[in-house]
Amino acid sequence: MNKAAMNNPASAASAAQESGEIRLVNVAKQFGNSYAVRDINLTIPHGSYCCLLGPSGCGKTTILRMIAGHETPTSGEVWIGDQMVVGKPPVERGTAMMFQSYALFPHLSILDNVAFYLKMRNVGKEERRSQAEEMLRRVQLHHLKDRMPAQLSGGQQQRVALARSLITNPKVLLLDEPLSALDEFLRLRMRGELKSLQDELGITFVHVTHTQPEAIALADMVVVMDTGRIDQADTANMIFDRPKTPYVARFMGGQNVLTGKVVRAGNEPMRLKSASGVIIETVPASFNMGDNVSVSIRRDRIGFARKSQASTEAINELSGTIIATEYQGSYVKVTVDVGDGEPFVANVSDDIYFRDPADVGDAVTMSWKPENVHILNKVDTGEAGASFLDDSH
Numbered sequence: 001m002n003k004a005a006m007n008n009p010a011s012a013a014s015a016a017q018e019s020g021e022i023r024l025v026n027v028a029k030q031f032g033n034s035y036a037v038r039d040i041n042l043t044i045p046h047g048s049y050c051c052l053l054g055p056s057g058c059g060k061t062t063i064l065r066m067i068a069g070h071e072t073p074t075s076g077e078v079w080i081g082d083q084m085v086v087g088k089p090p091v092e093r094g095t096a097m098m099f100q101s102y103a104l105f106p107h108l109s110i111l112d113n114v115a116f117y118l119k120m121r122n123v124g125k126e127e128r129r130s131q132a133e134e135m136l137r138r139v140q141l142h143h144l145k146d147r148m149p150a151q152l153s154g155g156q157q158q159r160v161a162l163a164r165s166l167i168t169n170p171k172v173l174l175l176d177e178p179l180s181a182l183d184e185f186l187r188l189r190m191r192g193e194l195k196s197l198q199d200e201l202g203i204t205f206v207h208v209t210h211t212q213p214e215a216i217a218l219a220d221m222v223v224v225m226d227t228g229r230i231d232q233a234d235t236a237n238m239i240f241d242r243p244k245t246p247y248v249a250r251f252m253g254g255q256n257v258l259t260g261k262v263v264r265a266g267n268e269p270m271r272l273k274s275a276s277g278v279i280i281e282t283v284p285a286s287f288n289m290g291d292n293v294s295v296s297i298r299r300d301r302i303g304f305a306r307k308s309q310a311s312t313e314a315i316n317e318l319s320g321t322i323i324a325t326e327y328q329g330s331y332v333k334v335t336v337d338v339g340d341g342e343p344f345v346a347n348v349s350d351d352i353y354f355r356d357p358a359d360v361g362d363a364v365t366m367s368w369k370p371e372n373v374h375i376l377n378k379v380d381t382g383e384a385g386a387s388f389l390d391d392s393h
Contacts, residue, residue, distance in 0.1 A: 020080065020094070020171035021081060021204070023044075024066075026076040027066065027076030027077070029074050037063055037228045038229060040063065040076070040229070045204075046171075049219050050205065050207065051207045051208075051221070051222050051223065052223050053223065060208045064174050064206060066078055068090055068174050072086065073086060080093055080171065080172060094170055095172040096165040097175075097176065098161050098162055098174070100176050100180060104160060105149070108149075109145065110144055110160050111129065111133065118168070138166075138197075139193075154182055155186040172206065174206050175207040179214060194207075195218050212253050216236045219236050220235065221233065239252060241374075244378070246294050249296040249374075255298055255374075256297050257294060257376070258295055259274060259275075260273045261273055262287045262291045268284060271315075272295070276340050278317075280315075282371075285375055294375075294376045294378065295375050296373075297372055297374070299347040300331065301372040302345075302347075302348075302368050303367050304346050304358075306362060307364065316369065319338070319363070319364070320366075321337050321361060323336065323343060325359070327350075331349050333345060333346075334346045346366055
């Protein structure tokens, strides 16, 4: 809050009322005997870009709809600014929602589509058309104001839907998979436009997606969900580089997960030994001999060489057979069958890989440095991860 608001109670109250901060307190939503979400406690700061990320059915859209007022929580509280909004209709919440389908009126011009919500609020014709034209200029579509939706491309239709959502000057814009219907080129372009627009407007954006790169590129805050619960809420960098759980490490697609028992502890670098005999060394940590510990290693921090087997009692080495290679432009994704558990993946820079390309069926040994081993907060139970769709490549 600024100093003027602090010195002026009326101004302070007004600032709180205009805040787009969102707080979910002990929120649960039940459908029949099943919970879509449960034990949700989350604060989304005013003016941030937050992505709710997770696979289909994890509860992210249910949370969005409860913020919007299209679903009522079974229990818990939803706050926007200083208002507890459970029970309030959508129009009284200071939110606007942009749907995945865009839901444009096919019989109205682009200008009238954008002005529609103002018409429903009894704003005069000239005033609403003036505001709609200004909003179309902001999304660079004013020159198409007289066209019908069917005459626009997918990207143009999306920008019309965005302009229509913003015309009421909401405190919070809610976006439900807004980029999923676009091709890859348009998706990347609109990603940049969304972030630029959010920076310009300074309001809170809450964006639902199942695509990891989309969340990482856009969000100040990423909320990773799993079966109706939040597994981790943090900055994009922390979510990707310092995941807290095996689930987050796997789902974000950039990490390999290993589990072992502590065989050396104390002030020395900690060592783990996996069930298959792999010795993993990392920094000193507060664990006891015999504890089970899970760690993750970033795919792009792994080297590999043509060796059929790691040396006896080798540290931070793992051997296996290549089962897939995928060229990704700046790197090659090399997937290796290590004989037990899930495959191990190394993202090898293209210049290193093509000096001596490996192929499917080749035996390789992968290695990593102790400082690149990240200790996870939870121990891998083996119940999740192997079947995740890896949208991040």
